[in-house]
Amino acid sequence: MNKKTLVLGASLKPDRYSNxxxxxxxxxxxxxxxxxxxxxVVAGTNIDTQLKPYKNINTVTLYLNPERQVEYYDYILSLKPERVIFNPGTENPEFYKILKTNNIYFEVACTLVLLSTNQY
Incomplete structure (x- = not known):
């Protein structure tokens, strides 16, 4: 099943996990x-440098440390994703509470592992 995903903190560097x-x-x-x-562009996907009001986002997968996430809280909430994935190094209990209050599912996991094990 296609789950439209926003990679937040995308990098052009091939050795970065977001890439x-x-x-x-x-x-x-x-x-x-x-x-x-x-x-x-990475794998045919444009990396935007301005926030856009994307529609029908199923998953936001984070590649920003907790301090950098704060400025994106409202933006992420505005997208109304079904879930947010906190990849290793992005764990953020403050944001977990905000997501829970807004009935948005979140998980602390690795997107690459989820995809590799067919659990995405």
Whole structure:
């Protein structure tokens, strides 16, 4: 099943996990949109440098440390995703509470592992 995913904290650097996640999501036939500091293209996916009001986002997968996430709380909530994935290094109990209050499911997991084990 195609789960439209926003990769938040996308990087053009091939050794970054966000970059690998974009490639693996695309390879698994998920629609991907991405936001990062530098614009470019990874696996046919444009990395936007301005926040857009994406529609029908199933999953937001985070590649931003907790301090950097704060400025995106309202934006993520506005997208009304079905879930938010906190990849290793992005764990954020403050944001967990906010998501829970807004009835948005979250999980502390690795997008790459979820995809590799067919649990995405």
């Amino acid at each position: 690998l996640a974009i490639k693996k999501l695309v390879a698994n036939h998920h629609e991907v949109v991405a936001f990062g500091i530098k614009s470019g």
